[in-house]
Amino acid sequence: MSLASIFSISAMLLILGLFFIVAVNINMATEAAKQDYETVQVYLQDEVTFEEAQVLIDSFKRIEGVSETQYLDKETALLQWKAKWGESGYLLDSLGNNPLPNSILITVSQLEAADQVVLKAGKAQGIEDVKYYKETVEKLLKITNFIQIGALIIMVFLIIVAVVVVSNTIKLTVFARSREITMMKYVGATNWFIRGPFLVEGMLIGIFSALISVGIIALTYSKISELIGQDVFIILSTPMVPVSFMTINLISIFLAVGISIGACGSIISMRRFLDT
Amino acid sequence: MIRFEKVTKYYKNNVGLENVSVHINKGDFVFLVGPSGAGKSTFIKLILKEIEADSGSILVNEKEVTSLSNRQIPILRRSIGIVFQDFRLLPKKTVFENVAFAMEIIHKSPRTIRRQVPQILSLVGIANKASKYPDELSAGEQQRVAIARAIVNNPTVLIADEPTGNLDPDTAWEIMKLLEQINLRGTTIVMVTHAKDIVDRMNKRVIVIDKGKIVRDNVGAYGIDVFETPSCQPEGGVFSQDVK
DSSP states (O other): HHHHHHHHHHHHHHHHHHHHHHHHHHHHHHHHHHHHHHEEEEETTTOHHHHHHHHHHHHHHTTTEEEEEEEEEEHHHHHHHHHHGGGGGGGGGGGGGGGOOOOEEEEEESHHHHHHHEEEEEEETTEEEEEEOOHHHHHHHHHHOOOOHHHHHHHHHHHHHHHHHHHHHHHHHHTTTHHHHHHHHHOOOHHHHHHHHHHHHHEEEHHHHHHHHHHEEEEEEHHHHHHHHHHHHHSSOOOOOOHHHHHHHHHHHHHHHHHHHHHHHHHHHTTTTTOO | EEEEEEEEOOSSSSSEEEEEEEEETTTTTEEEEOOTSSSHHHHHHHHTTTSOSEEEEEEEEEESSSOOOGGGHHHHHHTTEEOOTOOOOOSOOHHHHHHHHHHHTTTTOOHHHHHHHHHHHHHTTOOOGGOOOGGGGGGGHHHHHHHHHTTTTTSSEEEEESTTTSHHHHHHHHHHHHHHHHHHTTTTTEEEEEOOOHHHHHHHHEEEEETEEEEEESSOOOOOOHOTTOOOOSSSSSSSSSOO
């Protein structure tokens, strides 16, 4: 009986975990993109000297709403990429010549300023390209919002289902022990004393379900990130959320959710029994 | 000890009790008799606060029961022992465990339990059956275990709901002697019964309830008039339904 509950809740938590993983990864990509949103990166042609770049920087600085400007030479840029790629950074060593251009990073405090920076950079001499993802980021933010709300609704629905499953399982146990419970009441047991063992049972169901589902998710996620983590990084230029981070967070969240579901389920199932 | 003052309880379609006033003193041994549906069940349930009175006052051990909060109900019930016609022992627990169970519920220490349970089993005359399971005992012995469980926490009142209903006359009489013995220790006993011969033989106070009213309250025999009422056949005890 309890086994059925454990499987049902594990299944529910697995779906919950799936949403969690997707949501967290999209969130991370969005956060990374958001930084780009506030930053305009202006790539310079190789012929542009440091002094000429300084002149350009000064002109960008004059735009209202620009909070910070930074000259990023190609060597530093390569080092940053290596750092970003982490263990796979050695792959960049085989490039030979550094293909990255020198660039200027302009951080804005007002978003309107970003448009002006882009406009000005478009007119200026010696500019190779301007990296600015306003529309993409806006779209991404919308999608993230949509996914988060959708995930939230589904999660609430799944949690309700799980509470019902647990409360029904415990109700069966309660009926099986109704004689004992009735006697407990006559002898003067408090409701919490009677509820105790059932509450523990519900919570144990929650704990086991949480551990099972986190185990399955952690294994699957580590396999997935092993297989496609690199591709995700190349496509989105942000890495997948690390397995360890995901597992630690999922364990605490699932334990909390599992224990709450178990406890709520058992309290609900006993409510009618302990009315008077 | 137990005092009902103008207590009224109506159900949807019938009368439970109507303007009932009665006083049961400490140490009394009272028989509660009357036809089925007369109000005996309501009387007992009101003492245990399983149901609420519509009006009136009910004092148990000088405490007003009608104004007790849900949280205080267990405390009230700890001062009242209860014995049923069908014993209601837990089949998977031994005699010792069945009695110990009542003590565990009120958080008595294992040491106290180990000391007191054998004493109480010896008092009810089944000290040698401590390790047996209920289905290994005779009906009389099972009722003794139930009585031990009811009195192990030293309640001031013992409610016995048709305690001899499932027993042969000799065993029933033994149980009555045991109840009398418990009564002599100072425990007030309220016994619901239909057993005319027992009531007659015991010669204790008899409260007759009919149609929600007390129609007789004095010491003496069962009363031929009540017993001959056609509706007054032995029933399943006032607690034919479990406490909710």
